[in-house]
Amino acid sequence: MPSSLPLSAHLQAHQSPADYPLHPLLANRWSPRAFADEAISSNQVGSILEAARWSASCFNAQPWRLLVGHTTQSPETYDKIFNTLVEFNQTWCKPVPLLILAVARTTFPHNGKPNPHAWHDVGLATTSMMIQAQAMGIYSHSMAGFDAEAAYDAFAIPRNEYEPVAVTAFGYPALPDALTDDGMKDSETAPRVRQPLGEMAFANHFGQPFSGCFT
Ligand SMILES: Cc1cc2nc3c(=O)[nH]c(=O)nc-3n(C[C@H](O)[C@H](O)[C@H](O)COP(=O)(O)O)c2cc1C
DSSP: TTTTTTTHHHHHTTSSOOOSSOOHOOOOOOOSBBBBBBOOOOHHHHHHHHHHHHHGGGGGGEEEEEEEEEEETTTHHHHHHHHBBBHHHHHHHHTSEEEEEEEEEEEETOOOOOOOTTTHHHHHHHHHHHHHHHTTOOOOEEOOOBBBHHHHHHOOOOOEEEEEEEEEEEOOBBOOGGOOHHHHHHHSSSOOOOOGGGGGGGGGSSSBOOOOOOO
């Protein structure tokens, strides 16, 4: 796909080529690396955080803790999160206006026992933030490429009960030309790929494709 396509065509070309109808919020979500140097308002950040707050969780433990790096409201936090990113991610994250570091509380508040579902629930909360952002025209891109040890130190995260999980970038998308790295430009226009449903949806026993609605 030539990068001279207007932005709307570029985004449309990334819609999930789904076998079954998908809600547009899901079909339109993808993880760009080219972001516009454009601010996100405090109200929009509020909506993104509210989406996490109302996410489901085991025992309603709400194990997500979110360090919010907003270029205008919390620039120091932004810089600290940015500094934990690996160089590859820093390269494309520079124009991103919002970085959220998600941290899991690894114990249940009601009994102090380990919460083995904490990471699952942090993932749910992150998905909620992504979809709320998508509804506002804001794209997102999660990253495991960050230094968790540096995050513990930068934010004095209590080590006995909390674990940094991932950083997610939120911002308005841009054309691939916005990227300086040629390899990243190429991957920005690559087709999105997924394994077939039959390799992930099973019935009868593990590994046997569920064939109720697809062949
Ligand atoms: C937990 C997690 C960690 C990821 N880490 C990185 C990362 O460090 N750098 C990066 O460029 N993309 C990262 N990604 C983005 C994935 O590569 C991307 O979601 C995947 O290729 C599917 O593409 P899509 O989100 O556009 O559908 C990560 C995604 C997730 C969910």
